[in-house]
Amino acid sequence: MIEFKQVHKQYPDGLLALKDIDLQIDQGEYVAIIGLSGAGKSTLLRCVNRMHDISSGSLKVDDVEISTLRGKGIRQLRRSIGMIFQSFNLVTRISVMKNVLVSFVPGIPLWRKVLGVFTEQEKKQALIALDRVGILDKAFVRVDQLSGGQQQRVALARTLAQNPKIILADEPVASLDPVTANQVMGDFRRINQELHMTVIMNIHHVELALEYASRIIGIRAGEIVYDGRTEDVTDEI
Numbered sequence: 001m002i003e004f005k006q007v008h009k010q011y012p013d014g015l016l017a018l019k020d021i022d023l024q025i026d027q028g029e030y031v032a033i034i035g036l037s038g039a040g041k042s043t044l045l046r047c048v049n050r051m052h053d054i055s056s057g058s059l060k061v062d063d064v065e066i067s068t069l070r071g072k073g074i075r076q077l078r079r080s081i082g083m084i085f086q087s088f089n090l091v092t093r094i095s096v097m098k099n100v101l102v103s104f105v106p107g108i109p110l111w112r113k114v115l116g117v118f119t120e121q122e123k124k125q126a127l128i129a130l131d132r133v134g135i136l137d138k139a140f141v142r143v144d145q146l147s148g149g150q151q152q153r154v155a156l157a158r159t160l161a162q163n164p165k166i167i168l169a170d171e172p173v174a175s176l177d178p179v180t181a182n183q184v185m186g187d188f189r190r191i192n193q194e195l196h197m198t199v200i201m202n203i204h205h206v207e208l209a210l211e212y213a214s215r216i217i218g219i220r221a222g223e224i225v226y227d228g229r230t231e232d233v234t235d236e237i
């Protein structure tokens with residue numbers, strides 16, 4: 001479903017952030033990308049939804065070469081991919097429910113978002129997503145009244161409501177305490193298993209990666225130095 005072939009990514013200042021990446025990720029995998037800060041994890045993730053462009057090589061999502069996509073094609077690609085960040089990226093002064101609703105993809109027109117006009121079906125979809133991550137009871141609470149873990153679950157629900165095929169998560173638990181981090185990792189696993197969404201996650205906690213992901217990819221200085229099933233991981237990591 002996602003295929004990197006000899007991908008290089010060089011930033012304008014000359015830094016080669018990804019070198020000769022060959023990688024195939026199938027539908028339904030839960031992949032953890034591990035590596036030190038600066039290894040290239042974010043860059044790799046962000047090439048998949050065209051937040052970054054690759055410099056050379058081929059990158060396919062669902063058999064479509066994405067490096068040559070333009071406006072409409074990129075929008076279509078991003079519709080099928082949910083992105084989760086370390087910093088949640090929520091609108092903190094409005095309710096949980098509204099945060100989920102305003103992000104609906106494909107296309108709720110802007111005027112409806114601004115006026116807060118949503119169909120019963122859309123509201124139902126939002127509530128189902130909130131229920132799935134265990135925060136249905138917080139639907140009408142303002143985001144700034146929630147804990148960090150609850151906020152990350154709102155972000156996850158918002159992504160789920162888009163019904164993406166792929167979820168890209170960039171250090172989603174880095175700012176959470178260990179207990180909450182475990183809960184959120186568990187949410188990702190449940191979503192991966194129950195909804196068959198492909199999850200690709202950058203994470204620097206190796207223990208969490210080993211406990212929850214099904215495949216581990218190690219990156220060092222822009223190169224893949226390890227790739228294996230979680231159950232096969234030995235001390236060599």
Ligand code: ADP
Pocket residue numbers: 011012013015017035036037038039040041042043044202
């Ligand atoms: P990680 O996510 O593993 O911490 P990144 O992908 O953020 O790594 O960064 C990989 C390398 O690319 C680092 O050396 C970083 O400084 C550099 N880098 C990241 N973004 C940019 C950018 N926009 N311009 C130039 N260099 C960048």
Ligand code: ADP
Pocket residue numbers: 042170171
């Ligand atoms: P992250 O944890 O997401 O990798 P960073 O602190 O590394 O966060 O980077 C924050 C932002 O700055 C990112 O958008 C990244 O692309 C950009 N960035 C990182 N390193 C560089 C760099 N050397 N030059 C320019 N931009 C950079």
